[in-house]
Amino acid sequence: MNATLTGEGAHEAAPPPLAPAASTGDCAIVTRGLTKRFRGGQVAVDDLHLAVPRGAVYGFLGPNGSGKTTTIRMLLGLVAPTGGGWELLGRPMPAGLAAALPGVGALVEGPAFYPYLSGAANLLRYDAADPTADGRTARARVAAVLDRVGLSAAAGKRYRAYSLGMRQRLAIAATLLGPRELLVLDEPTNGLDPQGTREVRALVKQVAAGGTTVFVSSHLLAEVEQMCTHVGVMRGGRLAAQGPIAELRAGRAPLVRVLTPDAARAAAVLERLGLSGARAAGEEAVAEIGDLPPERACAELVDAGVAVRGFTVARPSLEEVFVGLTGEGFDVEN
Incomplete structure (x- = not known):
């Protein structure tokens, strides 16, 4: 599996393959009845039907315990579903993981880097872990992504000296070491100050402008409203609504x-x-x-x-739409 995954996650046994379905070539992510039950009968994700259009910046929203991170882990093959199926980049999963994941960059549950290594040295380690990457051009790739996220001047600085915003930008740089059709970002602005949040938001917009689909789990509604074109709203493990932000607001x-x-x-x-x-x-x-x-x-x-x-x-704000759909405020965490 070649997607860049920052953070920890244990792989589980693969679920049954997805049954053949109608063409979904216009979607980067599709789920059909995706379900995850944990031991004791707890249902974390229940009959989830997502459709993430290619080229969209899709905000994946939901209150505490709504199943966002569990969904992301299933999409990336880190957790096995107990029901349903899914596709990434038009390929049925899990059979297509090896083919799809080189085109996917993912940041899951925060960045994980060596504190005493520089930003560039950390990225070289990530790049070396990718069996499809050409080691002869590793330094050029690392320099290119550091420039892309605005960290060229800090390439030689130790990671422990990075600000929170710099750390998040380095994590996103790790997801961009190879050509990506899809980025999956789990709370990329979590814990950032306003300046760091603006930096990450601008970077996501820049990546999306290049044609990459971005799937963002977030609890910052104001940021989602400025950054995303589409949203999906989770409540109690189920999808309460999804679609273009403008249409969801217009429908209220x-x-x-x-x-x-x-x-x-x-x-x-x-x-x-x-x-x-x-x-x-x-x-x-x-x-x-x-x-x-x-x-x-x-x-x-x-x-x-x-x-x-x-x-x-x-028209109501996105926050008011969310409250109307879930009956909850938006002081949430993953």
């Missing part, structure tokens, strides 16, 4: 937002008007506007004595 009712020091009273007025999901949080009242003319809602609020400081109607 517009929200009226009222900025006021009387948020509780404003929410009560909106509820009395028959608006769904009326709620107050801090100095804001929110509800689905439905078919009610916004000007009537504003007039009713003013007539009820609500001090309206701001009044807007807009």
Whole structure:
């Protein structure tokens, strides 16, 4: 298996091969009923049907324990499913692992490097572990990926002296040592400061602009909204929704937002008007506007004595879509 995997993971026995299916040449990842049950009957992933279009930046979202990392491990052959099947880059798995994985770069559960070696020396070790790589051109490949992720100036610096952002960029560099059709990144911005997060986000966009499909597991909704073209939302091991971000947002009712020091009273007025999901949080009242003319809602609020400081109607954010789908906030981890 030749995909670049940073992090730890034990291989398990391969599951039964995927039955023949219709052509999925336009998808980099396809799963059909993918399921994982652990000992004791715990179901981590339940009947998962993913479709990740080629060329997409696909954000894989979900609260704590929703099955994101287990799914990634199954996709890469690190954990054997107990049901269903999957394809990578158009090849049925697990029979096609040897053929597909050289085109896949993966960062799973954080980078793992030798702290006393330089960034370049660490990458040379990763490159040497790839049986398909030509050792005669290893230094040229390492120099190229270090330049690509903006670490050329730090190539000789020991890894222990790298910032968190530099470490994540080095990990992504390891996934790019060979030509990749697909990158699988598990929480690539986890623990980073705003500058490190921006660096990784820019790098993902750069990689995707070159035609590589990127599959990103993340709990940072604002980053996903800026970085991804598609999302899949997990809840309790099942897929709650997936599709282009714009379509998921467009499919939700517009929200009226009222900025006021009387948020509780404003929410009560909106509820009395028959608006769904009326709620107050801090100095804001929110509800689905439905078919009610916004000007009537504003007039009713003013007539009820609500001090309206701001009044807007807009499509919900990705975070609000997520909350609507899962019923949970987004303080989540893998």
